[in-house]
Amino acid sequence: MQKDKKKAVLELLSKIPKGKVVTYKQISDFLDINSPQFVGKILGNNPDPSKYPCHRVVYRDGKLSPKYSFGGEKAQKKKLEEEGVRFSGDRVDLKRSLYLFVGTPR
DNA sequence: TATTTGGCGGTTG
């Protein structure tokens, strides 16, 4: 039971700078996880939400998660806008606010 | 753009 992946995901979340967002796909790819949805599951099982900014993780299309457990998409969007994330309607402007991971995966 | 299908791995019993 290598929770290594889970731990790594949580670690990455804390690495996301304010005003930027990342996609589940990037995380899964960076950590070599064959299942992006699994990343979402981890956020759902997030042991410490306040420690990990799961609201900075979005769909690959820029859409937010309808199942966001901290107030819904609405609150999530608002929070991101406050941080300076560019929005195109209900979607995040990935071209402007997408954060690229740097360094080596653990 | 909206909806449907597929599929991976940690968690729990």
Place this chain on the structure above:
DNA sequence: TCAACCGCCAAAT
């Protein structure tokens, strides 16, 4: 230890 379940997705249609 083993098997079954469940999830904040991505890609295809």
